[in-house]
Amino acid sequence: MYWVWMIIVSLIAGVIFGPLARLVLPGKQNISLGWTILGGGIGAFIGGLIAYFLDVKDTDGPDWIQYLIQIVCAAVVVAVISARNSGKARV
Template identity: 35%
Template sequence: MTVTGIISAIVVGLVIGALGRLVVPGRQHIPIWLTIVIGIVASFVGSYLAGLFGYHNAGGGFPWLLLVIQVVVAAIGVSLASGAYGRRRRGMLRR
């Protein structure tokens, strides 16, 4: 992956994190910085998974399939982080 690819993955990751948070139903009790980090990681993981399955945007258009994979990975990450972070925060408030 080139430097341009890494920078674009980070920028797209910011959007992916927001989309992943919108896809997950209910309220997520995680800070916005964690959503952004999840989106960046999901962008890299989604790109890697798409490459494993042989996806190469040969048509040169907008990579819709890649975006869907990244948003699904981000939604999974947001729901996992929401459960873990929410449990940790609630436990701290009870003490």
């Protein structure tokens, strides 16, 4: 049940982490808002897994280290999506 909840929370976090990821990336990303949110959600999920396996998830208070890991992962995923879509027409 934990993994299902983590997927749901990661997709919701994608709404926040996707645009944050675009802010930390240099240059213009030629992707839509939907791809940004999806990439942020995928990155948040991957970052959550990394934080879980590094045992930084179960801290008292806000999990700032986990959030930082998730934003970095979201930036990587958004950059990959942007690079993949750079040669395609934007729909």
